[in-house]
Amino acid sequence: MSADEAALKTCHERINLSVAASHQAENGSVTTVSSKESEEATYAFLPPIESTDAHLHEFAEAMRTVGKALRQVAEGKAAAQAEAAEWKRKYEAEKAAKAHTHVIKGCSNCVKDKLEHLASKLTLETASADETGCCGNHGICSRQILQDQCPGPNRKSDDRIVGRKVPFRLSWGSNGDKNGQHKHDFVSFEKGDITTAERSNKQIFLKWDSPPQTVLFVTKPNSNSVHAFCSEMVRWLKEHNNINIFVEPRVSKELLIEDSYFNFIQTWDNDQEMKTLHTKVDLIVTLGGDGTVLWAASLFKGPVPPVVAFSLGSLGFMTPFPSEQYRECLGNVLKRPFTITLRSRLQCHVIRDAAKDEVETGEPILVLNEVTIDRGMSSYLTYLECYCDSSFVTCVQGDGLIISTTSGSTAYSLAAGGSMVHPQVPGILFTPICPHSLSFRPLILPEYVTLRVQVPFNSRGQAWASFDGKGRIQLGPGDALICSVSPWPLPTACLVDSTTDFLRSIHEGLHWNLRKSQALDCPA
Ligand SMILES: NC(=O)c1ccc[n+]([C@@H]2O[C@H](COP(=O)([O-])OP(=O)(O)OC[C@H]3O[C@@H](n4cnc5c(N)ncnc54)[C@H](O)[C@@H]3O)[C@@H](O)[C@H]2O)c1
Numbered sequence: 001m002s003a004d005e006a007a008l009k010t011c012h013e014r015i016n017l018s019v020a021a022s023h024q025a026e027n028g029s030v031t032t033v034s035s036k037e038s039e040e041a042t043y044a045f046l047p048p049i050e051s052t053d054a055h056l057h058e059f060a061e062a063m064r065t066v067g068k069a070l071r072q073v074a075e076g077k078a079a080a081q082a083e084a085a086e087w088k089r090k091y092e093a094e095k096a097a098k099a100h101t102h103v104i105k106g107c108s109n110c111v112k113d114k115l116e117h118l119a120s121k122l123t124l125e126t127a128s129a130d131e132t133g134c135c136g137n138h139g140i141c142s143r144q145i146l147q148d149q150c151p152g153p154n155r156k157s158d159d160r161i162v163g164r165k166v167p168f169r170l171s172w173g174s175n176g177d178k179n180g181q182h183k184h185d186f187v188s189f190e191k192g193d194i195t196t197a198e199r200s201n202k203q204i205f206l207k208w209d210s211p212p213q214t215v216l217f218v219t220k221p222n223s224n225s226v227h228a229f230c231s232e233m234v235r236w237l238k239e240h241n242n243i244n245i246f247v248e249p250r251v252s253k254e255l256l257i258e259d260s261y262f263n264f265i266q267t268w269d270n271d272q273e274m275k276t277l278h279t280k281v282d283l284i285v286t287l288g289g290d291g292t293v294l295w296a297a298s299l300f301k302g303p304v305p306p307v308v309a310f311s312l313g314s315l316g317f318m319t320p321f322p323s324e325q326y327r328e329c330l331g332n333v334l335k336r337p338f339t340i341t342l343r344s345r346l347q348c349h350v351i352r353d354a355a356k357d358e359v360e361t362g363e364p365i366l367v368l369n370e371v372t373i374d375r376g377m378s379s380y381l382t383y384l385e386c387y388c389d390s391s392f393v394t395c396v397q398g399d400g401l402i403i404s405t406t407s408g409s410t411a412y413s414l415a416a417g418g419s420m421v422h423p424q425v426p427g428i429l430f431t432p433i434c435p436h437s438l439s440f441r442p443l444i445l446p447e448y449v450t451l452r453v454q455v456p457f458n459s460r461g462q463a464w465a466s467f468d469g470k471g472r473i474q475l476g477p478g479d480a481l482i483c484s485v486s487p488w489p490l491p492t493a494c495l496v497d498s499t500t501d502f503l504r505s506i507h508e509g510l511h512w513n514l515r516k517s518q519a520l521d522c523p524a
């Protein structure tokens, strides 16, 4: 073997050694130190090659390149492994943090460094860590603490947050309600916090899918001005909008006597036909005061089409549209989306001899304002036992009781001392009339309750129920009146929106809280 051949053999052996070392590094068991060794081994071999032989020199260069490449591979792999380990650690920490982050945003009184210490215990600095809750030692906190342990003064520094908030669900009690009226999801469950995700009473908009075809006119009787407006509006609607018109039988006769032009007008002949009116009518126009709106509502024992109420009375809490501007108002309502107020109605059943617990029979009587139980012609105090669902409320001894809707809160109930309530507030007003007691203040109950007012057998006199001021029914001892919110509200178009219209009506109709402003000059 020549000297050159011997050198080449040694070179091979050394290269094999360094490649083996690099392979070990690739297998993950050795770090970059091994790859360095391999390169060093290659370099260590190189200095003795002083040969002028071009072949050997070329070979040495190649080996140098191989060594460098091997080192880069090994280093890259190690870096990737380190990064993977870091991500794994972060993932584990996050998992652990999630399992323990039922700590609630807490007390501002908590010592900050303790919180920071606790936060550092949770390896991953997430938002939850800096929201870590309170120690419970500083009085009432804004939120309840839900972890089992927290960094109080007697806790060891390595305390961990343990324990989890028990998940729960909220659901509406359906109360046997088959039409699903009360099943809207107004409460949501999110991270254990109870929140009303939805406002139950948002302003509602009505937008026609296609232009309305049929309008029903309901008008106050015995008024020339109302009659004149009615015939003018009917003409305008027919000629400019080609609308089908329905009117009450009385009005149909009046218009036909006035002019045979009104031949196109439709009406109904009997109650059966009237019952299907809601399936034909797109919109109701009322001309009169609040009494006319009440009358229009009373024509519909079930669903009611939207009502546009023009003011032709003296007060007009429910009649926001100015009759003089009927073209503009009706034009807008027929062609554009408009805001509505859903005015709840009460459905009432009279049960004779309720002591026998007779089941409600017959059609309910629907009221938009209120049902009143009073002493009628009797000079005795009314004596009424009142129940809310199955709970006893009170005994009314006085002139009577008003069970009112929120729309009716500005009517009789107001006169009897009840509060004024925005018509979209879901409630039932329970207002006594002249109670013979110093402490009987009016109540507002939630809309989902059923009220039962019973004339007890030991009552001295009879009681009388009336519905929106009409249709008086006598209640004898043992009789009862059952009352709850109807699933069929009265949708009324707003001039502006529910709230603006309501406030305008109490300002203009009642001069609510009108007072001269104080002068600027005052005693020192
Ligand atoms: N002491 C009282 O205040 C009293 C007594 C009896 C009846 N009323 C109310 O009258 C109503 C019947 O009205 P009607 O027009 O058929 O009879 P009506 O012609 O006798 O008018 C009663 C008055 O009550 C007003 N009114 C009716 N509904 C109203 C409401 N929701 N908000 C504010 N004011 C309202 C009317 O504008 C009218 O001025 C009943 O539902 C009852 O609320 C009030």
Ligand SMILES: Nc1ncnc2c1ncn2[C@@H]1O[C@H](COP(=O)(O)OP(=O)(O)OP(=O)(O)O)[C@@H](O)[C@H]1O
Pocket (backbone or CB within 6 Å): 218, 219, 220, 221, 248, 288, 289, 290, 291, 292, 293, 294, 295, 312, 313, 314, 315, 316
């Ligand atoms: N279409 C109708 N048919 C029968 N009666 C009606 C009709 N419209 C209204 N009424 C009755 O006429 C009465 C008066 O009506 P309304 O309240 O609208 O007029 P008003 O008394 O002039 O108004 P205000 O009370 O604002 O002064 C009410 O008792 C009501 O029940």
